[in-house]
Amino acid sequence: MRYEAHLRARAGERPDHTAIVCAGRRVSYATLADTAERFATALVAGGFGNGDRCVLFLENRVETAAGVFGTLRAGGVFSVINPTTKADKLAYVLNNCEASVLVTQASLLPVARAALAQSPSVTRVVVVDDNPAPTAGEIDWEAFVAAPSTLPDAPRGIDIDLAMLVYTSGSTGEPKGVMMTHRNIEHAATSITTYLRMAPEDVVLSVLPLAFDYGLYQLLMCVKLGATLVLEKSFAFPQKILPLLESERVTGFPLVPTMAALIVQLRNFRPEWAASVKFLTNTAAALPPAHIARLRELFPQARVYSMYGMTESKRCTWLPPEQLDRRPDSVGIAIPFTEVWVAGDDGQPLPANTVGELVVRGGHVMQGYWRNPEATGKALRPGRYPWEKVLHTGDLFRMDDEGFLYFVGRKDDIIKSRGEKVSPKEVENVLYALPGVREAALVGVPDEVLGRALKALLVVEDGVQLTPRDVIAHCAARLEDFMVPRLIEFRDSLPKTDTGKIRRATLQAEADASAG
Known part of the structure; x- marks a missing residue:
């Protein structure tokens, strides 16, 4: 079956059950399905064909979810892009997949417009939130989804059709679009919900970006079962997020190590926050045993799952919770x-x-x-x-x-930090764009929370004065947040091959040895 059929089925079975809680809104399955149908109708009416691509450059919000399922309903392929992505990279994605539709929000329009100036394939831009000065081709979201659905019930395609592209860093520095069909998504979601023992009455709290496949699958799995997703933008303020565990009666809480580290360090964690939680999941890097032990104390009713995955197959492995003590x-x-x-x-x-x-x-x-x-x-x-x-x-x-x-x-140069793949070449290209930088290399320093902390090694021109703060600010303005180096080291020289190529492998081995 095509994956959007799950949303239509759940809307028929339990129309009033809450599908998404986000930014003060409680959206039922009937409402989410209706919005997705309206979005799909508008896409098709504008000439969107089977296999066409729609890019969703949005934060975690209800419209992102509707856009995902609406694109599938229209027979298309969606790609959710991290809202911290900069214009050049967004333009690369739009051109690479030859997207015909871009959905974004008013706060991201400056970046989107800069990217669109380089992206001739995009013919329609849908803007969520008030857009006081729309330019040619920009359509307000509410106006776009205003008309009721006129699509026939029959699906627009079959289950082996491409459903989504998830862009991940490549060793060349250019993102690669991972191709997943409806059948791929169904297989992954079925497997994961099986070992997590998820049920239709589950309530999952996710602060993970929908652009990150770990976050995206929280939506996909909840819709598959008819469960509720409590969707937040980030975990920057744990004291705001954690009370939702209690107020929304959350049963499932996906984590990454950075989140776990913040939680276990809280001095005023309230037991009632954890009372309803049945399972915690973790991926990216392995949790330190001390953090696992503390999480079990804080969430005594919860099963804790350690997992490993990659975008190319979603999830690969899982550790049965009863094995944590033997092999953490x-x-x-x-x-x-x-x-x-x-x-x-x-x-x-x-x-x-x-x-x-x-x-x-x-x-x-x-x-x-x-x-x-x-x-x-x-x-x-x-x-x-x-x-x-x-x-x-x-x-x-x-x-x-x-x-x-x-x-x-x-095996390759790719560094995994905060659960995301980082291409050293992509970061190094940005470092070289900083005036005064003569040589640059990026390595990953072992970190029990991040998996790898990003460290930039730099050689600067004679007479140039740069500080770590200068370097970090330069990178933060040009890279997604997870790609910005946290550590900066200035050196007189970097090791090179006979042909003058910087020996990044040598520097990485040095970083590993110093950490050990």
Whole structure:
């Protein structure tokens, strides 16, 4: 089935049940489905065809959710883009996927307009919130979805059609569009909701960006089951967010290590906040054992799940909660209905306790990278059987004698920080744009909260005075927040090859050794 059918089905079964709580609004399944239908109708009326792309450059909000399901209902492909994305990168995404529609909000219009000036494929721009000075081609959201739906009940396509593009950092510095079909999403969502033991009466509180697949799947899984999603923009103010656990009777709370670190350090955590929570999930980096122990004290009724995933297959592994005491540093076993193994260079399984690359097999594996056959060929390779290709993750793992997996590191230059993939080249390009920088390299410093903290190593021109604050401010103005280096070190020189190329691998090994 096509994934948007879940929203229509839930609206029919439980029309008055709350689908989303966000920014003071409580939106029922009937209302969310109606808005998505109206959005889809307007898309199709404007010539939006099957397989066309709609980019949602929005914060976490009800309109983002409606845009996701409305695009699918129209037969299209959606891509949610982080609202901290800068104009050049947004333009790259719009041009790469040849989007015909962009949905954004008034506060993001300066960035959107700068990107649109470089993006000829976009023919319609839908703007959420009051737009006091609309330019040509900009349409108000309320006006766009004003007309009732006229779409026939029949789906506009089938389940093997492309549903979404999730852009993730690539080693070349240019984002890669991970292609996921309706069938891919269904497989992943079914697997995850199975091991989490989710139910229609669950209430999930998510502060994770819908542009981040971990956050996006909170929406997709809740709609699949008819559960309620409490959607917030961020966890910047825990004292504002945590009381929602109690007031909304939250049962599920997805975390990343930075959030867990803030929670366990709170001195005034109230037991009633945690009373209804049945499960906590964590991905990105493994939680430190001390944080796991403290979370269990604070949330005594909750099952704690450690997981590992990547955009190319959504989720790969999960650790059954009863295994946390025995192996707190493990990321577990393959998620239901999939297979994983640790492989050598030939792709064949290695003996236990041998380090190799994690390989993933299952219906959740992406179709490839959008219009990037070279990168696709490296990631998707022939599997055990003639009819399949399996995902080579680029991550190094070992598997113990009982089949539990442990993350060791990455094979390529990509750094994983705060659960997001960061391309050193992309950050270094920005660093080189700072006047006075002669040489630049980005490394990841082991960090128990972030997984890797980003550190910029710089050599500046003679006579140039730069401070760490100067560098961070320059990067913050040009990069998404998760890509901005936290640590800055100035050096007289950086190690190079005979051909003058900076030895980033040497610098990374140095950073790993100093942390150990």
